[in-house]
Amino acid sequence: MFEHLSIQLIMGQLLIGLINGSFYAMLSLGLAIIFGLMNVVNFAHGAQYMLGAFAAWFLLTTFGVSYWGALVIAPIMVAIFGLIMERLILRPIQHLDHLYSLLATYAAVLIIEGLMRQQFGSSGMPYAPPLRGGVNLGFMFLPWYRLWVVLFSLLVCIGTWMLIERTKLGAYLRAATEKPDIVEAFGINVPRMISLTYAFGVGLAGLSGVLAAPIYQVSPSMGSNLMIVIFAVVVIGGMGSIVGAVLTGYLIGVVEGLTKVFYPEAANLVIFVIMIIVLVLRPNGLTSGRGTST
Amino acid sequence: MNRLLLIGLLLIVAIAAPFFVYPVLLMTVLCFVIFASSFNLLLGYAGLLCFGHAMFFGTAAYITGYVLKTTPISIEIAILGGALFSAAIGYGVALVSVRRSGIQFAMITLAISQFIYFVLLQSEFTGGEDGMQRIPRNDLFGVIDVADNNAYYYVVLAFAVAAVALVYRIVHSPYGEVLKAIRDNEPRVESLGFRPERYKVLAITLSAGLAGLGGALKATVFQFATLTDVSWTVSGEVILMTLMGGLGTLVGPMVGAGLVIWMNDELSQFGEWSLIAQGAILLLVIIFFRRGVVGEVQNLVRLVRSR
C-alpha cells in the first residue's frame, strides 16, 4: 500500500518536519519562559513572530538591511514592542486571574493583525533566502538555508537553556518562577525582571519570525494558526517546562512531517490528536513540571 | 413586580421589533444572544474559559444543515438534533480537559476547536471551503411554513426566550449555586463532599448544547453554514460579547451580543477596522471595565441608591 513511498519523499518530509519543529520549539520555548515566570499565556506570541518576519522584510525593503543584520535588529525591535505591551496591557492586570492576561494578549492579536492587514493586505510577501543553493545528499537535495534554520534554532534553544540553567541570571529567573515575593525581598527588582523576561520571550518569537521569513510567505496571518499549534505543543510538553517545550516542539514537527508521508489527510490533525491522547492518558497534567510545583 | 414588568416590556419590544428592524439582523442577534448566554454560563458562573466555543456553535450549524438538506425532518427537530450533537461533543471535550487548570482548559479547548475546524474542513458533507449552501427551512412541526423571514423570526425568538429562561433556571437552581461556589473556591467545595468535576462536566455539556442551539438556528436563518462559524475569530467574538455586556450577569451577554453584531454591521464596510475595534474594545473592557456595560450600570444604580 505504501509503494509510492520513496526515500526522497520520506527524507524530504522529515526535513520539513524538522524545520517546522524548529519553529515550534523556539516559539514554545518563549511561551514556556513567559508562562513560568508570569503565569501569562502569551496569546500574542504568534503575532509577535509575524512582527519579526515583517520587521526583517521592512528592514530589507526600506533600509536595505540584509538578512544577517535583520537577524540581530528585528528581534530587538520586537522585544521593545514586547516591553511596551507588558507595560501597557499586562502590568495593569497582573494581579487578576490569569485568564485576563490570556484574553488581553488575545485582544492585542486582533489589533496587531488587523492593523498589519490594513496596512499590508492579506497576501504574503516573498523574502529571498540569504543562502542560495544547497547540497545533494544523494537521496535528497538539502538547501543550505534550511540546514541553517535547523542548526541555528537548535543553537538558540540550547543557548537559552544554558542561560537559564547555568548562569546567575538564570538562577534569578528560576527562583522568581518559584517564589517571586522572596526573590524581591532579597532586593532584586522583580518587576523589571518580569518586563525583561517578557521582552526576551517576545524577542525569541521575533527571532523565529526572521528565520521564517525566507521559508514561509511574510503575511499578517502567518502567526495566528501557528499559535494554536504552539498551544497544543505546550500542553503536550507540560506547561512551563522549558526542556519539555523544546523537545516536544521538535518531536511534533517530525511526527507531523511523517504523517504527511503516510497519511496526508491527517497532517493538520495529528498534533491535536496527540494532545487529546496525552490529555486522556494524563488528565491531571505533569505534576513535576516547572511552575506547577509550589 | 418591577422585574416582571421589565420582562413583559422587553417581550413586547421583541415581538414588535421586526416591524421596524430588518428581521435577519434581529435573528442574528438572537442567535448570538443564545451563544453568548451559553458562554456566560460557563465563564461567568463556573469560571471556565472555553476559548473554542465556536466549535459547538459551528458544528451544530453543519449538523442541522445536513439533516435539513438530506431529510424531510421538521425544522425544530433538526435544530434540537444539532444542539444535542454539540452537547455530546461538549461532553467529550469536558472529559479530557476538565481536570486541567483554568488557563490550560482555555488552551486545550482552543486547540480542540481547531481540530474540529480541520475535521469539518476536510469532511465531504460540509462542502469544505465553500461551506454548506442552500439549507432548506423545512416546515415547523412538519406543517407550518416558515420560509418567510418575518414568520421565522418568531420561531427564533421562541427558542431564544426558552434558552435564556433555561440559563436563568440553571443559574438559580441549587446546582447553579454549587457551580458558583466551585468558581469562587473549588477546594472548599470539594472538602464539603462535592465532586467539582461532575458539576463542571455537566456545565460544559449544557453550555455546549446551548451554543449548538445558537449555531443551529443561525444555519437556518442564513440558510448556509460556513467554516467561519467554527473559527477562533467567532470564539473570540463570543468572549467579547460576554465581557463587554457583563460577565456573570444574565442580561450582559444579550446586551453584548446586540452591541457586537451592531458594531460589526456598522463597520463591515471598513474592512479590517471591525476586528481592530473588537480588539481595542476587549482590551479596554479587560483593563478598565471588567464589569461590562450591564455590570457598570448596576454598580452605578447601586451607588446612586446608597446615597
Place this chain on the structure above:
Amino acid sequence: MNSDANAAPLLQVKDLRAWYNESQALHGMNFDVRPGELVTLIGRNGAGKSTTLRSIMGIVRKRTGSICYEDEELIGKRTFQIARKGIAYCPEERAIFSLLNVGENLTLPPVLRQGGVPDSELLKQFPNLRERRKSRGTLLSGGEQQMLAIARILRTGSQFLLLDEPSEGLAPVVVKEIGQLILRLKAQGYTILLVEQNLQFARLVADRHIVIEHGAVVDTLSAEELVSDMGRVKNYLGV
C-alpha cells in the same frame, strides 16, 4: 553590643493596618526596635506576627499607617526597594528554591551594601552547606534549610534581620544550634526582629518581647519580665 534604651529607634511602626484582599489582618500595630536590639513578636497562631514582617517588607502591599526605618517611610515602597534599605527577610516557610542547588540558593541574594558576609566566609561558617553545594536545595534537612535560609541573607550586607519562626518544626538539638547562631548574629551587631512561638527559645535570645493579639500590640515584656512573670505570657498565648 547591647541595646541602648535611649537610642533613636531603628524601626518605628505606627498605627500599622494591613489587609489580605478584603480581610484586615493588622488593626493598628505600634512598636519600635532600637539598633542592636533583638526583639521577638509573640502571640497565638493568626495573631498577625508573620503579617507584621510581611507588611514591613511590603510583601503585603495593602497597608496604612507608618513604618519608619532609619527615618525613612517604607509604606509606598516596593519590596525590593525596602530590601535595599538594608532589611533582610527570612520567611517562615524558609523558601529554599527547589529549582536551585544549595550553592545557587546561598548566593542568590545580591550584595546590596558593604558589610555583607563574603561567600567564602559563609561556607566556612556553615560547613555542611559547603559539602552539599551541588545538591538540590530542597534535599537538605529542615535544620540545614533553616541555616541556609539565614546564611544567605547575611550575604546582602543588611544589618536588620526579620526572622520568621526559625525554630519551627526542628528537633531540639537543631533549635539550640539556631539559637546559638542568632545570638552570634546579635553579638556581631545585627538588629533582629524575630517571630517566635517557642517561648523557651525566645527567652534564651531576646532582649524584649512584644505580644500581639488580633493584629495589635497588647503588651511588651523585658527579658527579665518574661522569666519572672511567665503566667502573664502564658495567659496571652493560651498555653
